[in-house]
Amino acid sequence: MKKTTKEDYCWWNPFTQMEAFLQRSPIIIDKAEGIYLYDTNQKRYLDMSSSMWNVCLGHNQRTIIEAINKQYMQLDFSSPFRASNSKALELTKKLTNTCQDKLKKVFLTCNGSDSVEAGIKIARQYSGLKNTKKNKVISLINSYHGVSYGAMAASGFEEDKKYFKPIPEGFIQIPQPYCYRCPYNKTYPACNIECARFLEKEIKKQGEDTIALFLMEPVMGMGGIIIPPAEYYDIIFDTCKKYQILIMFDEVTTGFGRTGKMFAFEHLKHTPDMVALGKALSNGYFPIGATLVKDEIWQEFLGDDEKRFNHGSTYFGHPVGCTAAIETITIIQQEDLVNKVKGEGEYFLKQLLELKNIPIVGDVRGIGMMFGIEFVEDQKNKIPLNKATMLRFISTCYMYGLWAHFAGNCMLIFPPFICKRESLDTALTLIKKAVHNVIRKSG
Ligand SMILES: Cc1ncc(COP(=O)(O)O)c(C=O)c1O
Incomplete structure (x- = not known):
């Protein structure tokens, strides 16, 4: 195989120092089968990453591929604006059924960043529609929520933001529930779950009536698989309830079974107000994400035209993506x-x-x-x-x-x-x- 040179390599890869990447002579993946990836030199890799945490059913899932092919022949695209399509309806119903109707409305997107972004905007508009001045978003240090400006601002990796200033205002990060390196130098359970209690301190510091949303990954992925102690969630939910702050779980990585429940929030006795989804939703067959929303939030947007949610993108609710997602969820359930x-x-x-x-x-x-x-x-x-x-x-x-x-x-x-x-x-x-x-x- 001819070595790829800087000149003939044109792809500018995401989150990649291209100089070092090209010096190493990049791995070029050419084929995949089940849980194996093959590069252009026919070297085989055991995929312990589900590709990018999304190909949870492995590659070459025939039923998904056949359904996608059929969908392309029947309806290859349909505008999401002021019209609907039958596959988007089927998927959104399936998603709400999957979470036992605890979250009854679904805003379809194209990826995880989009799903978080939509949730942030919904929270801010919801607060406005309720005539409050709440607009701030609290999230966790070392959390990862995506690359668009809102999702990036909410993420807790400062390194990733340094060249992109000015960062949107109103995003605050608090210490994460990281027992191995406790931000308070304490030890569980004697710590009194200080990390969860800090949320209330931060709310008071920022102003009790200024916080629209608390956003967290129920288990932090990019932050190093950080699993909060069980009591953490109770304290967080109680605090948000006390100050009437919406909670969004970013389940882009934990969704669809990854934690041993369909959604990580099912381990708890609480249901977040919104859940951001992506990755495993289509097993990697199509860029699609979703933001699940509680009915009472959605209700607030009904009425005058000016209350509508002014957010959306051409490919949201793509019928082929919806088909891939329906088939993926069906396999997860049936098997x-x-x-x-x-x-x-x-x-x-x-x-x-x-x-x-x-x-x-x-x-x-x-x-x-x-x-x-x-x-x-x-x-x-x-x-x-x-x-x-x-x-x-x-x-x-x-x-x-x-x-x-x-x-x-x-x-x-x-x-x-x-x-x-x-x-x-x-x-x-x-x-x-x-x-x-x-x-x-x-x-
Ligand atoms: C928890 C979490 N949220 C959001 C995202 C962003 O998803 P995407 O890369 O599909 O935009 C990721 C991506 O890794 C993630 O891990």
Whole structure:
């Protein structure tokens, strides 16, 4: 295979330092089958990332492909403005049924960022329609909500924002529920869940009548698979209720079974006012997302024309995307994959926890089929593993044919739901092999 040169490589990849990327001679994926990816050199990778956390049913799902092909022949596009299409209606009904009608209305979008963006705008307009002055959005440090200006402003990665100023006003981030590195230097449960109680302090600091929305990932993905203690959610929901603040869960990664429930909020006794969805919704077959909304919020937008939600984009509610999503949800339900995620996830977490015996593994976290391994210089002082060694570990994983995602000093593992136990075992063997290889070379 001819080496790709800077001159003949034209794609400007997202979130990528192209200089280093092209120097490394990029992996070019050319084919996929089930849980495997193949590059142009026919090298095979075991996909422990469900591609980008979205291809949860693996590749080549025939029923989805056939349904999409059929839909292209019947209705390949339909405008979402002042008209509807039967596939969008079928999908939105299916989505509300899937959450037992707890969220009854669905705003269709094209991806996760769009879904969050729509939710932020809905919250701000809702507050305006209720004649309040609330417009601020509180979210978590190290949360990730997407790339559009609102979603980026709500995200808690400051590095990602530094060249894009001015950032929209009214977005505040508070410390996250990160027990391994408690922002308050406390230990659970003696901590009194200080991180959750901080929300009320911040609300008072900002002004009790200024906050429109609290936005969080129920389990933080890009932030390193941060799973809050159970009490955290109770405190957050109580606080938001007390100050009449809407809550949106960003379930772009946790939605559709990833945590061992169809939606992560189903682990709780609370239902958020809005839920942002994307990624797994179409198993990667079409860019589509959705914002689920409680009926009482939607009701507020009814009446005079000026109350309408002035937001939308050409491809929202695309009939082919809706078809892909309907088929994806149907497979998840028919094959009982949510329960499979729970069972196999528990098995794999137990195996992964054994990695804690390795000196550079600081913490292992997981729920359902989302796992994080946090690497450190030293388990005692918890200093994050230096960047050079982390980069060596990442390239060793790829060298061994293991496809995963990495964020800072964390390895993030999102196996496809269809992954068999043997493949999980293989993944563990490859991770161990890569870690030991790196330790050997660093030592
Ligand atoms: C929790 C969360 N929200 C939103 C997004 C943005 O989704 P998209 O990349 O589809 O715009 C992501 C993407 O990784 C995510 O992890």
